[in-house]
Amino acid sequence: MANSKKFILPESEIPTQWYNIMAEMESKPQPMINPETREPLKAEDLYPLFSEELSRQEVNHTDVWIDIPEEVRDKYKIYRPTPLVRATELEKALDTPAHIYFKNESVSPVGSHKLNSALPQAYYNKKEGITNITTETGAGQWGTALSFAARAFGLELAVYMVKISYEQKPYRRSLMQTWGAQVIASPSMSTKAGRKILTDNPTYQGSLGTAISEAIELAMQTPNCKYTLGSVLNHVSLHQSIIGLEAEKQMEMAGEYPDVVIGCFGGGSNFSGITFPFLRHSMKGERNTRFIAAEPASCPKLTRGKFKYDFGDETGYTPLIPMFTLGHKFSPANIHAGGLRYHGAGSIVSQLLKDGFIEAESFKQLDTFEAGVLFARTEGIVPAPESNHAIAAAIKEALKAKEEGKKKVILFNLSGHGLVDMSAYDQYMAGDLTNHEVSDSDISKFLGE
Ligand SMILES: *Cc1c(COP(=O)(O)O)cnc(C)c1O
Secondary structure, rough: OOOOEEEOOOOOOOOOEEEEEHOOOOOOOOOEOOOOOEEEOHHHHOOOOOOOHHHHHOHHHHHHHEEHHHHHHHHHHOOOOOOOEEEEHHHHHOOOOOOOOOOHHOOOOOEEEHHHHHHHHHHHOOOOOOOOOEEOOOOOOOHHHHHHHHHHHHHHEEEEEEHHHHHHOHHHHHHHHHHHEEEEEEOOOOOOOHHHHHHOOOOOOHHHHHHHHHHHHHHHHOEEEEEEEOOOOHHHHHHHHHHHHHHHHHHHOOOOOOOOEEEEOOOOOHHHOOOOOOOOHHOOOOOEEEEEEEEEOOOHEEEEEEEEEOOOOOOOOOEEEEEEEOOOOOOOOOOOOOHHHEEOOOHHHHHHHHHHOOEEEEEEHHHHHHHHHHHHHHHOOOEOOOHHHHHHHHHHHHHHHHOOOOOEEEEEEEEEEEEOOOHHHHHHOOOOOOOOOOOOOHHHHHHHO
């Protein structure tokens, strides 16, 4: 097995439980709070917005393992277990003594890891008698995943898609419509939040924060309708743990254990997914692994943001979330890694960063595309622009290992493929892409300092 290229688990090895890291954290993530009463939120407080089971998972600090419903496991079989691959060709190109492995979440029918949480979210809503769900989407990956999941469990879905992506990524919109979802460019005139933003700034290209406001508003005003979120929240990290749980078994097949585990970082779901099952052992002192969150230099919430209570959306409809944030009004540059254009980080990851269990590094857009193109030219898979951040971090670690003459085992999550993002690669190859730096004064401004 040790010389294999791919490590494939049989369907019977799809995990039967998700891993809930909150139950094992010594210093728990702080609770979300109600902005009006300043009271910590309980599961019941989330019921108007989210499915009840998902609300309970959100605040579950006690159960380490949570059963995956059989109906969800059946749908997981469409694409899981996903392969673990040793990036032997990339290793050769880098001439590094490091062993580089990647977990290939791009094989899901929607092209990213997002389906891992979309399926259970659709399932629990359906089971509780909900007929309609709403959501927002940036690059279109979450909306795409939820469109298929809504179809799989028989729900109607309305997706608010960030306008810049609606225009830059028309095929994501087509995918959502193919699976039967209704897609609306955000900001739109269909909500109070959208109308207000368009009145103030008619050419605004949208942001995830704005689209979240619109999706929440529609859910609150429509009977039998709930809102869903594809990242940031604790229950999303819970579902994504399936990535790392499979990877743990596959690394065992490879006869190695990672020294470094890497994920790109938007709100934290794929990073949590690949890292938490390994972090579990480090937290208990059984292992000494490094965990690196790779974020864009243009949206550097982990490396330059501040840990504080902030809203999850631009308008301020959500509860206050304890997070590393750039401020909920922060409006990131229109980089192609649309899924990483979010102002804040989930509360679990934020706590782990504060407590020193994980590290974060930021990468410039051009460096991430250079890494992605090298990966495509060696391993054959064209990565999502988001995933390019993880690849850039993995390459940096591999080159460091070469300098130090050390064998090092690197594992990263390939969160998605870039086949629907080829316009971004076109621009990169034409020399039309730029780096977007954020000034210190912008950071203080949006943090309200
Ligand atoms: C959404 C997305 C991300 C970023 O979201 P996280 O919640 O941080 O994982 C990364 N990669 C891909 C392919 C995505 O679709």
